[in-house]
Amino acid sequence: MNKKTKIYIAGHRGMVGSAVWRALEEKGYTNLLGKKSSELDLRNQQAVMNFYATEKPEVVIDAAAKVGGILANNDYPYQFLMENMQIQNNLIDGALNAGIEKFIFLGSSCIYPKFAPQPLKEDCLLTNSLEPTNEWYALAKITGVKTCQAIRKQFNKDYVSLMPTNLYGYFDNFDLETSHVLPAMLRKFHEAKENNTPVKLWGSGTPMREFLFVDDMAEAVVYALENKLPEYLYNVGSGKDITIKELAETIQQVTGHNGEIIWDTKKPDGTPRKLMDVSKMATLGWEYSTELKEGIEKTYSWFLENIENIKEVKM
Numbered sequence: 001m002n003k004k005t006k007i008y009i010a011g012h013r014g015m016v017g018s019a020v021w022r023a024l025e026e027k028g029y030t031n032l033l034g035k036k037s038s039e040l041d042l043r044n045q046q047a048v049m050n051f052y053a054t055e056k057p058e059v060v061i062d063a064a065a066k067v068g069g070i071l072a073n074n075d076y077p078y079q080f081l082m083e084n085m086q087i088q089n090n091l092i093d094g095a096l097n098a099g100i101e102k103f104i105f106l107g108s109s110c111i112y113p114k115f116a117p118q119p120l121k122e123d124c125l126l127t128n129s130l131e132p133t134n135e136w137y138a139l140a141k142i143t144g145v146k147t148c149q150a151i152r153k154q155f156n157k158d159y160v161s162l163m164p165t166n167l168y169g170y171f172d173n174f175d176l177e178t179s180h181v182l183p184a185m186l187r188k189f190h191e192a193k194e195n196n197t198p199v200k201l202w203g204s205g206t207p208m209r210e211f212l213f214v215d216d217m218a219e220a221v222v223y224a225l226e227n228k229l230p231e232y233l234y235n236v237g238s239g240k241d242i243t244i245k246e247l248a249e250t251i252q253q254v255t256g257h258n259g260e261i262i263w264d265t266k267k268p269d270g271t272p273r274k275l276m277d278v279s280k281m282a283t284l285g286w287e288y289s290t291e292l293k294e295g296i297e298k299t300y301s302w303f304l305e306n307i308e309n310i311k312e313v314k315m
Contacts, residue, residue: 001059001226008033008057010042010091011064015171016106016164019218020061027222033057043083048090052098059102060095061221062088062144068178070133070270077136084140092147096155103159104224105148107141109210109235109276110134111163119277122163122233131271149232160229162220165237165276169214169295170302174310182211185248186300189255198260199252202267205245210237210275213295216288223286237276238288244269254296 007024011017012034024032033055041047042064066083073080088105095103112120113128125145130138148159172183179187185201192199220236242250248261281287290298303310 003028004031005029005059006031006033006055006057007059007061007225008055009061009063010035010087011062013171014063014065015169015173015214016167016217017061017063018171019169019214020063020221023215023218023222024225042090043086045086045090045094048094049097052094052100056098057100059104059225060091060100061104061106061225062091063106063221064088064091065106065137065141067137067173068180070268072178073134073137080134080136081140084137085143088140088144089147092144092151092159095159096151096157101157102225103148103151103157104221105144105159105161106221107145107161107163108137109163109165109237109274110138111142111145112274114271118273119239119275120235121277122231122235122280125233133268133270145233152232158228159232160224161233162224162236163233163276164217164220165210165212165235165274167212167214167217169299172214172299174303181209181244182247182251182296183299185251186255186296186303189248189251189257190300190303192259193255193257196259198262199248199257200262200264201244201248202264203244203269204265205243205248205263207244207269207271208241208273208275209244209247210239210241211247211292211295212237212288213290213292213298216290219289220281220286223281223284227284229284231280234281235276235278236281237278238292239276239278239282240292241273241275242292250293251296251300254293254300 114131116124168182
């Protein structure tokens with residue numbers, strides 16, 4: 001991969017896209033392209049076609065998506081299904097029609113069935129029913145994976161899908177109504193420390209989750225960029241999981257909160273366990289490098305430094 005190759009990062013201002021941008025800059029890539037949503041509405045097919053025709057990127061990294069936690073997925077199922085399909089269909093089909101040879105599609109571990117054998121292997125895709133709390137987002141992402149697979153099969157182009165586990169880190173969403181579990185917890189514990197109050201959390205704390213620092217995810221994207229991966233779908237994660245209770249205790253320690261943790265067991269737990277089998281990426285030569293506590297410490301430091309400017313934090 002030439003360091004002057006024109007690389008378009010869709011969603012370059014989001015948590016994952018901005019991490020990919022930083023990683024590529026650090027490695028000397030000089031021809032990076034990004035567009036704000038106000039400049040390019042990825043839901044608009046004609047706008048995306050015009051963008052490809054005008055800018056002529058050579059590689060596309062799709063880190064753009066409408067994302068949110070259990071509450072947001074439950075309240076806005078149509079938007080999570082339709083808008084994500086619009087975004088990825090326009091980007092993928094537009095790239096194919098523009099003759100782009102390399103496309104990296106980023107999805108989510110929620111594409112796998114709720115009760116699939118653990119750890120989750122790539123070949124368990126579409127073998128059973130999805131987790132109901134995020135099936136709309138998952139269905140959209142599955143169509144993206146299969147679309148890239150179809151292009152790979154029919155047109156022999158290097159279109160590959162990377163499925164990250166739960167990501168967290170710099171530029172995360174800390175809004176309590178739409179954020180994922182780790183950033184939501186981090187904000188809750190911070191506010192509880194400031195106000196000297198207990199922390200109330202959803203569920204029993206028994207489900208197990210895997211987390212990956214977003215800068216490690218960016219390194220996996222760079223690896224996929226610089227190498228032609230032999231298969232169409234790869235899991236990206238740490239290959240380690242912990243209980244939500246253990247996560248809460250780690251965040252409590254990092255933030256310095258000393259109060260009580262109250263578990264609201266009337267609220268849903270979601271999937272009981274979701275651990276990724278990351279052996280395929282490991283066999284190729286890529287593994288994560290940031291341990292969970294270190295990543296949470298980095299994220300909390302960033303959170304404190306940016307508390308006045310973080311989107312939707314509204315402290």
